[in-house]
Amino acid sequence: MQAQSPSILLLAYYLTRDDPRLSRQVRLLRSAGQEIQITAAGIYGHRLACADSHVIVGAASPRRRIWLAPFLARWERISALHRLNERRWDAIIASDPETLIIAANLAARHNAALIYDAHEFYEDVAGGSDGRTSWVRRVHERYLPMARHFFVPSATIAARYAHLYPGAPPADVLANAAAHRRSSNCDSRLRSQCGASRSDRVLVYHGSIGAGRGLNELISLFERGGPPGWKLALVTSDFGFEMQRRISACREITHTSRVPHEELADYLSGADAGIVPYALTCFNHDAALPNKLWDFGAASLPCFVTPAREMSTIVRVFGSGFVLPADPAEWGAFIAxxxxxxxxxxxxxxxxxFSNSQWDEQGRVFASKVLAAAASLSVKTGV
Structure with a gap:
């Protein structure tokens, strides 16, 4: 019996160009495997910026403001799912609770290995509702025991999942170690956009503007004058009208659009420090190791972080940053x-x-387990 090339499906709800974890997974599998087929699919989203991987996308524009939009979006999702069902899969990696349901059903239909990569602790996230939490727990209770392998972003999150779901496979840690080339540290775009002089220091935040990210406290800090001699750069998507008004009114704050992932390390290197001001209002933020830590590391930027258990441990062990006071009112004096x-x-x-070999080893564990699971299934279905 001759084995076919293993076919791996990476299934995400929102497939975005700049998702470093999804991009890294494709690169890890590509670099570790030979003669494998990788397909990234999303219910919503755009083409994932990964070389040599096929892409299937459902509703790419969920916010189209025409009366047919809901019907078109539903048709596109159904069409995408039909295309997934027509393919042969040896391993299916689900990236969130929504796609875990789809992946589990596809895996059962195709006798494929189900692999769950929980990007975060979905049961307790900033801005989450009790109804959402209950739904996520029902999904995990039903489908997690079906997974061949289970990956989470930190040891703290792994312990919580093990406590809640003893029937699930033991979780391996796959940190959000973003794949970058090291910055050349000679990029001046960010400083120029901030209008920073030689004596000014630039503090940069980049990423999502979602709930609990601490951006309101950060903006308020600079509205009050901020740390003397510091400017703030916000590298994010667009804010709402009121927040944008506040930013525009503060001359020490500059808001710029997000930059392509491949340019991010060079772009950030124009700052003097990064900041991750997550509010400790949910378990997920307390236990998170966000990809921003690696983004700043690739740019040789020290990082100010709130006293979350995982982030604060990292900056203390590596000496790569500073733990801010719990009270945002004290941040200015601390940074100054x-x-x-x-x-x-x-x-x-x-x-x-950023260069620590521990993160490479976690990637090798991920790739070896996924490829071994896919290879075992491709042998069974070979011709």
């Missing part, structure tokens, strides 16, 4: 008191954190 020497030392440590 950080010396140039301390910032430079933490920046060098941030690059060491």
């Amino acid at each position: 008191s950080t010396s140039s020497e301390a910032l430079a030392a933490a920046g060098r440590a941030a690059l060491r954190f």
Whole structure:
């Protein structure tokens, strides 16, 4: 019996160009496997920026403002799911609770290995409702025991999942270690856009503007004058009208559009420090290791973080940043008191954190388990 090339489906609800975790997974599988077929599929989204991977997308424009939009979106989702069902799969990786349901049913139909990559602790996220939490728990209770392998972004989240779902496979940690080339540290675009002088320091936040990200507290800090000599750069998608009005009224804040992932490390290197101001109002933020830590590390930027257990442990162990006071009212004085020497030392440590072989090893574990599961199924279905 001759084995066919293993066919792997990476299934995400929102498939976005700049999702570093999904892009990294495709790269890990590509670099570790030979003669494999990888397809990234999304119910909503755009083409994932991964070389040599096929893409199937459902409703690419869920916000189209025409009366037919809901009907077209539903038709496109159904069409995408039909196309998925017509293919042969050896391993299916689900990236969130919504796609876990689809993936589990596809895996059962195709006798494929089901793999669940929980990007976060979905049961307790910022802005989540009790109804959403109950729904996620029902999904996990039903489908997690069906998974061949289970990956989570931190050890703290792995422990919580093990406590809640003893029937699930033991979770392996796959950190959000973003794939970057090291920055050349000579990019001046960000400083120019901020109008920063030689004596100014630039603090940068990049990423989502979702609930609990601490952006309101960060903007309020600079509305009150901010740390003397510092400017704030927000590299995000568009804010709502009221928040945009506040940003425009504060001359120490600059809002720029998000940049392509392949340019991010160079672009961020124009700042003096990064910040992850997550509010500790949910377990997910307390236990998260966001990809921003690696983005800043690739740019040799020290990072200010709130006292979340996982982030604060990282910056203390590696010396790659500073843990902010719990009270946002104290952030300004804390940042202002950080010396140039301390910032430079933490920046060098941030690059060491980014380059740590531990993250490569986690990637190798992920790739080896997925490829072994896919290969075992492709042998069974070979001709």
